[in-house]
Amino acid sequence: MYDFTKPVANLVNELRKIPGIGTKSAQRIAFYLLKTDKEKVMALSESINNAMEKTRFCKICNNITEFEICEICEGKGRDITKICVVEEPFNILSIERTGLYKGMYHVLAGNLSPIRGVGPDELKISSLERRLNSGETEEVIIATSPTIEGNATAIFLFDLMKRKDIKITRIAMGLPIGADLDYVDSVTIAKSFEGRIEFK
Amino acid sequence: MYDFTKPVANLVNELRKIPGIGTKSAQRIAFYLLKTDKEKVMALSESINNAMEKTRFCKICNNITEFEICEICEGKGRDITKICVVEEPFNILSIERTGLYKGMYHVLAGNLSPIRGVGPDELKISSLERRLNSGETEEVIIATSPTIEGNATAIFLFDLMKRKDIKITRIAMGLPIGADLDYVDSVTIAKSFEGRIEFK
Numbered sequence: 298m299y300d301f302t303k304p305v306a307n308l309v310n311e312l313r314k315i316p317g318i319g320t321k322s323a324q325r326i327a328f329y330l331l332k333t334d335k336e337k338v339m340a341l342s343e344s345i346n347n348a349m350e351k352t353r354f355c356k357i358c359n360n361i362t363e364f365e366i367c368e369i370c371e372g373k374g375r376d377i378t379k380i381c382v383v384e385e386p387f388n389i390l391s392i393e394r395t396g397l398y399k400g401m402y403h404v405l406a407g408n409l410s411p412i413r414g415v416g417p418d419e420l421k422i423s424s425l426e427r428r429l430n431s432g433e434t435e436e437v438i439i440a441t442s443p444t445i446e447g448n449a450t451a452i453f454l455f456d457l458m459k460r461k462d463i464k465i466t467r468i469a470m471g472l473p474i475g476a477d478l479d480y481v482d483s484v485t486i487a488k489s490f491e492g493r494i495e496f497k
Numbered sequence: 498m499y500d501f502t503k504p505v506a507n508l509v510n511e512l513r514k515i516p517g518i519g520t521k522s523a524q525r526i527a528f529y530l531l532k533t534d535k536e537k538v539m540a541l542s543e544s545i546n547n548a549m550e551k552t553r554f555c556k557i558c559n560n561i562t563e564f565e566i567c568e569i570c571e572g573k574g575r576d577i578t579k580i581c582v583v584e585e586p587f588n589i590l591s592i593e594r595t596g597l598y599k600g601m602y603h604v605l606a607g608n609l610s611p612i613r614g615v616g617p618d619e620l621k622i623s624s625l626e627r628r629l630n631s632g633e634t635e636e637v638i639i640a641t642s643p644t645i646e647g648n649a650t651a652i653f654l655f656d657l658m659k660r661k662d663i664k665i666t667r668i669a670m671g672l673p674i675g676a677d678l679d680y681v682d683s684v685t686i687a688k689s690f691e692g693r694i695e696f697k
Contacts, residue, residue: 299593302563310546311541324587325517330545331561332554334605337514338549342542344511345530348504349538361531363502387524388634393499407534417527 318397355426358405359384359421369402376400378435380428382454384408392440398440401469403428408446409453417453425454429461437465443470443488505531517662557628559604559621561586569602576600578635579629582654584608584642592640600638608646609653617653625654629661636664643670643688 300306305327310438330338354360355367362368369375369389379400383389389402405420428434439454441447455465472481473490498508505527512523530538554560555567562568569575569589579600583589589602605620628634639654641647651667658665671689672681 299590300559301587301590302550304551304563305561308544311544314537314541315526322517324590326515327548327586328561328585329515331548335549338545340515341511342545344504344508345538345542348508348527348531349535352502352506361502361505361528363504368499368502385528387501390499390501390524397534409666427652445651478617486517486684 354404357424358402359386359406359424360389360402374399377433379438380425380434381438381440382425383440384447384450388440398438400436405450408441408444408450410446410449420450422454424456424458427460428472429463434463436466438466438468440468442488501548505596519669552695557624558602559586559606559624560589566628574599575634579638580634580636581638581640582625583640584647584650588640600636605641605650608641608644608650610649613674620650622654622657626657629658634663636666639667675694 301309304433308330309320309323311328313316313320318326330341341466351363352361353365354425355362355370356365357370358367360369368497369476376399379398380403381398381400382403382405383392384405384407386404389404392398392402403421405422405425407415407418407420409417415443429437437451437458439451440452447483451467455467458465469492470485471492472478472485477485501509504524506531508527509520509523512518512526513520532578551563552561553565555562555570556565557570558567560567560683562570576599579598580603581592581598581600581675582605583592583605584605584607586604589604592598592602601622603625605622605625607615607620609615609617609620629637637654637658639651642648651669655665655667670685671692672678672685678686
């Protein structure tokens with residue numbers, strides 16, 4: 298049966314390994330790359346190499362950084378008594394964009410997932426515990442996703458830390474702003490009831 | 498304000514240039530690449546270079562191929578009296594997968610789009626005309642997308658070819674198989690009425 302010419306089929310296969318890229322997207326990206334000027338593709342190649350060579354994980358929080366310690370861990374004017382635990386480095390940017398949180402972060406580099414073979418040792422949990430032992434931390438805000446795996450990770454972290462004299466919180470789950478109640482799933486509505494806040 | 502470290506921000510920007518990849522996808526891909534073993538990323542880099550170096554456009558139909566003339570144009574057992582006109586090389590694979598069509602193809606490499614500055618000269622239209630002048634072709638099947646630009650391109654091609662003694666057809670528009678009438682937009686329903694076929 299007819300298929301792409303081999304180098305293209307290989308490229309499509311390689312692209313499909315990237316999470317979130319399915320066959321159709323991989324095909325589109327492959328043909329975009331083949332149609333585009335060599336210089337533009339080289340610019341992409343270079344930026345990949347550059348990012349891989351120049352970046353590493355922050356020794357404290359596992360954020361991606363150009364230096365030994367990331368901008369936030371190094372940064373002045375941040376509240377060192379709070380640590381917000383996130384799954385991935387890009388979660389930090391999402392939270393920073395709110396402009397609301399001025400504490401520190403800790404990147405787990407994933408969620409617990411027995412199915413995918415990700416246990417506590419695969420995540421950056423022991424380095425979080427070491428940070429908490431320093432005694433500076435007053436609150437740990439668990440900001441893993443409201444998914445099965447994100448919740449399991451949150452519960453695991455809570456069990457691990459509850460004996461320490463530290464306030465442990467979880468970001469609120471509820472209706473997203475602008476949502477129409479009729480179009481929100483019932484689990485979310487249930488969560489928004491459970492987490493309801495008194496008018497003051 | 499906090500932003501990604503510069504090499505990562507550059508990578509995200511380069512990735513965003515790929516059509517169909519938005520900011521969030523670009524971030525996810527960037528962090529996937531940074532998290533992944535160097536060897537895997539090198540495999541991706543190599544497959545891009547390999548595909549770029551080893552492939553070119555078929556001299557006859559503009560399909561992507563490793564050779565001067567693509568498998569289909571070269572191939573025996575195909576019906577040379579039919580040419581199916583498509584937008585992009587990957588459209589060929591989609592049509593071939595049906596196993597129904599055994600004719601030839603012609604890749605336009607896009608659609609007419611005055612807004613994006615794509616006129617007839619930017620598409621592979623003159624090479625299509627040259628193919629038709631050989632006199633072998635009995636039918637041209639226009640298989641551009643049922644979008645504004647795809648339809649405009651189809652009409653342009655029809656005007657161009659209608660004086661030739663060649664049957665010109667357009668692939669049918671209508672309800673996709675498995676669709677629920679209540680969830681199909683009215684333009685599609687209108688098209689499926691216009692293109693209705695008599696029971697025989």
